[in-house]
Amino acid sequence: MKFGMQAILTAVPNEGNALAKIMLEAASIVAPVKGCERYIVQQSLTDDTKILITEVWASQEDHQASLSNEQVQALIARAKPIIATMEYHPAQFLGGYGC
Amino acid sequence: MKFGMQAILTAVPNEGNALAKIMLEAASIVAPVKGCERYIVQQSLTDDTKILITEVWASQEDHQASLSNEQVQALIARAKPIIATMEYHPAQFLGGYGC
Numbered sequence: 349m350k351f352g353m354q355a356i357l358t359a360v361p362n363e364g365n366a367l368a369k370i371m372l373e374a375a376s377i378v379a380p381v382k383g384c385e386r387y388i389v390q391q392s393l394t395d396d397t398k399i400l401i402t403e404v405w406a407s408q409e410d411h412q413a414s415l416s417n418e419q420v421q422a423l424i425a426r427a428k429p430i431i432a433t434m435e436y437h438p439a440q441f442l443g444g445y446g447c
Numbered sequence: 448m449k450f451g452m453q454a455i456l457t458a459v460p461n462e463g464n465a466l467a468k469i470m471l472e473a474a475s476i477v478a479p480v481k482g483c484e485r486y487i488v489q490q491s492l493t494d495d496t497k498i499l500i501t502e503v504w505a506s507q508e509d510h511q512a513s514l515s516n517e518q519v520q521a522l523i524a525r526a527k528p529i530i531a532t533m534e535y536h537p538a539q540f541l542g543g544y545g546c
Contacts, residue, residue, distance in 0.1 A: 352487070352489045352499075354453050354455070354489065354501065356453070356536065368541055372541060372542055372543065378544065384544065384545075386546055387543045387545065388485070388487075388543040388545075388546045389541045389542055389543045390451045390453065390503075390539060390540050391539045391541055392537070392538050393538055393539060394536070394537065398536065400536055402453065404545070437455065438491070439490055439491050439499050442467055442470075442490055443488055444471065444487040444488045445474040445477065445478040445483065445485065446478075446485040446486065446503075447487045447546075
């Protein structure tokens, strides 16, 4: 079963763009990590503090293992202070187009 | 500016799998539509009535035009009766990996 998720990270006021930059950096860090297949970063058009993340992984184990990657942990530590709330939906990837 | 979105469609009770099927069909319908770049269908692991959709389009205009596509309209009509709620976040696609 392919693992995936959607998350909505809400930045603290005025830090939406800064958080978006960090999450784009996250995409480049996880790109070579085993099992990472998609890491999509988007910014809400109705509230620019909301950064929308969609991920697809070959397995939940691969995703879990990525969280102990030192670069990933360093990035999470940098992002945390400017994240006000996080909505997180772990999911089963079913399919679609261009993915 | 590339247009994108995340949506969470919550099905009426016991219709999560049926809604997932319809949304996978939606992916095949929009695949050849001008400007459609990604249409990802996932099902929440914590609530299987929640179907998570991530879309990326070349432009908001292309996405808007797709909504008047007859096949898309017919599919929306089929899905509506089994959708209880929809959370919709129109977004600017910023980038990422594998996308």
